[in-house]
Amino acid sequence: MPNEAVAATAEGLSNTTRRALLWGLAAASTAAAVAVAPDAHGAASLDPTSDQTENPELISAYQKFYDACVELTEARQAREWLADEWKHRWPLAPEALLWGANAQDGRYIDDGERDIIGRYLIRDTADLTKRMSAKYRRANPRTCFSLLTSTRERARMEDLKNSTPKGRTPKALERNQAFRNEAIRKCEQNIVVAEQYEAETARLRRISGADAVQQRVRNADACLRKAADEVSLCEARTLAGLGMKADALTVSASDLMKLTESDATPLGQLARLVNSVAQVAGRAAV
Structure with a gap:
């Protein structure tokens, strides 16, 4: 008292x-x-x-x-x-954009997934079957992921385009060129997904007045x-x-x-x- x-x-x-x-x-x-x-x-x-x-x-x-x-x-x-x-209108990042887990610990250079006011978004892992094994999902039912951004993926794509595949044999060179081309194709897909997600989250922040x-x-x-x-x-x-x-x-x-x-x-x-x-x-x- x-x-x-x-x-x-x-x-x-x-x-x-x-x-x-x-x-x-x-x-x-x-x-x-x-x-x-x-x-x-x-x-x-x-x-x-x-x-x-x-x-x-x-x-x-x-x-x-x-x-x-x-x-x-x-x-x-x-x-x-x-x-x-x-909360119920804020989208979860697509699985293709999810990187390292436990981003809420600040262990990555890239920032973790956040909600509309900037808090770490801890999400269920049960439906993330493309990136995680069943054993890992059972051991880690909820976590926060770092996110792949369109800016980072665009920079990676430019590095790939500027690279020169090498191979000791014509067959190895052809295989490495195919690997590079496939990586570039995946980058292009990820950029589209990332830009759509970033545009939607920016729109929601704008119309909700979150920035103010x-x-x-x-x-x-x-x-x-x-x-x-x-x-x-x-x-x-x-x-x-x-x-x-x-x-x-x-x-x-x-x-x-x-x-x-x-x-x-x-x-x-x-x-x-x-x-x-x-x-x-x-x-x-x-």
């Missing part, structure tokens, strides 16, 4: 904002809740009897940070809603990081103010915090200190 001293002084914001802060805001997809309630007329200090007030500039910066958290959360919710709405939704998330994320930086530049004069700064850092650097909080390094010590300050200052756990 939020620190009672902080909660008792949360009178500088609207009731709605104060309630949201006290109960926590799952901002920026982190486990950190924005639950420190700043008071424009005076925030609690470490000593509840102290009459020291918080820096107005910090309170103003923290309000902007809070608003940025709300906008990012709403932008991400809108993106998830769009993905759900268009993605841009809204990027803009909101940039605003949140800027707002968090402004909070970090302001002087804190009370424990509640330290909690505001800790919240801003916890949210804006959430990935780094998660990676380092268990490290036996100065970065790990800093991450644990930030979490402790936020908790003591009254941030609710989510």
